[in-house]
Amino acid sequence: MMAALLEVQRLCTEFRTRRGVVRAVDGVDLRLDHGETLGIVGESGCGKSVTALSILRLLPRKQGRIASGRILYDGVDLVSLPESAMRRIRGNEISMIFQEPMTSLNPVYTVGFQIREVLKKHRGLEKDEARREAVRMLSLVGIPDPESRVDDYPHQMSGGMRQRAMIAMALACRPRILIADEPTTALDVTIQAQILDLMGRLKEEFGMAVLLITHDLGVVAETCRRVVVMYAGKAVEEADVEELFDVPSHPYTVGLFASLPRIGGKRGKLTPIPGTVPSLDRLPPGCAFQERCPRAEGPCFQEPPPWTAVSEGHRVRCWHPVEHS
């Protein structure tokens, strides 16, 4: 097996809060190969963003820290890398785009300036050259009339345009990995499809690996090769996309599918998973999903379930996984 491009091993990330230390990410493993798209899905608050921010070490400093685990990028552990070396990786080898295009760009600088900034920092391009490159990137992400839009301020652009500009900025230095944290959640449906399309196209063109975070299984189905399902800070199931859609094994994953609206499908009704995500500082002993799980029984209330292999490349963290015949 070829060495992974990015390998997250038993990552634990903690936050100091008024009610004590909470573990927002608890022992998560991820493996991202060259040129691959890996999806992370789960309800809001399950630790997807914190996982992503941990990889680039962008956690809010005052409260958050990586408590343990390793993040191997090209075999180098990012967790212990000096900050200066980390800065050479951010925006250059590993880039990130965020959920909120409306607030992720600095309101007082033009979009062009913000793209040039990263080109100057990592590729040493000077003003004119950087500007030409910024215009090229804007046209690459499908912004019409890039020569004039390059001088626009963020507030002069729509949400979709801003997300395109963010993508242009993130890809300006040809990163090997793009971390996209719910890049389309804040956009309306038609724009969502366009942005996903664009990301797929650029991924092929640049040969990047993508870590795509979403709470939308539809997005996963269209874009990812492998998926990791997260619940309450833990990875609970991991499989190739087709496998996960065919034989979801964790009751939570099954619940996620059941809650998908299927237009024209056999199951027309929407059945959201009953109950809510438990608060991280009051997790029950045993499985974190027990309160909402129809299969909870016996060990579920005492011991956190270990990983079990379902088949080659498909594993699940559950005492009583759903069986398919």
Next chain:
Amino acid sequence: MPWRYVGRRLLQLAVILFGVSVLVFLMLRLIPGDPAQLLLGEYATPAELEQLRHKLGLDRSLAVQYWVYVKSALQGDMGVSIRTGAPVFQEIAPRLIATVELSLAAMVIATLFGVGAGVVSAVRQYSVWDYLTMFLALVGVSMPIFWLGLMLIYLLSVKYPLFPMMGRLSMGLDIPVVTGLVLVDALLSFRPDVLWDGLHHLILPAFTLATIPMAVVARITRSSMLEVLDQDYVRTARAKGMDEWVVILRHGLRNAMLPVVTVLGLNLGLLLSGAVLTETIFSWPGLGRYVVDSLMGRDYAAVQGCILIFAVIMTLINLLVDLVYVVLDPRIRIHE
């Protein structure tokens, strides 16, 4: 630059000045006390008094007095000081420049140190530095300028004579007046000794005057920075691999400056009133002291001139603050 906006603001300025001139005019005329009596002393004869009143126009109706006043003011003639007999404009101009020099110096000190301390406090929130600066800032805003000035003089001029205690320049030093700003004139005439001497005289009063605005600016900068550093675009800047100082200054401070500019603008008014006290304590030959002396002597023309100048300055500063806003925040530009 939105010129139509500037034009509209200048028009507002004219309206405000009209209002101020009417108010000042009426206020002084309605204070009991007879300037002719004051000028000529207790033993003046009624005839002499009558004659002076006539000369000053005090015997005519208020409306006429106001009309005469405005007409000549528009021609740069602010009347004659009844204490010195010199044209008010001539009296005010050099004093105004002395005050401007003091206030600008105080503003520079307040901005540099206030913003600097606030930024470090925000970046190192809850550190010893943060607690210390915020404590000092609290002391600073509640410090009576008068007391602080006297303490500084006592400590740094009398007990340990490190600084001169009064005036703008030492006796015997003289330079040709070009701008009226001692430091600038010293530079223009290549006189490093005068530059040094002027600076030496300026430091204590400027620091005294800067104390309150510096403390206010430090606190506003800190809270504004704390808010800005939590914004998504600051995280984006970090995600781009920008150096920490770029993140803090270019992406953080630039956005955090908006409320700071507002506060600086508001404090320029405070600065002018502080200037009256500071100039008195440090014998600084500025407008602040002049206006107090003129008030005491019921020197109508002089007081009117001063207050009018204050009003013009305040309105210009407000205009300037708004323009700085437009420069700092591109989102405002589009609405114009």
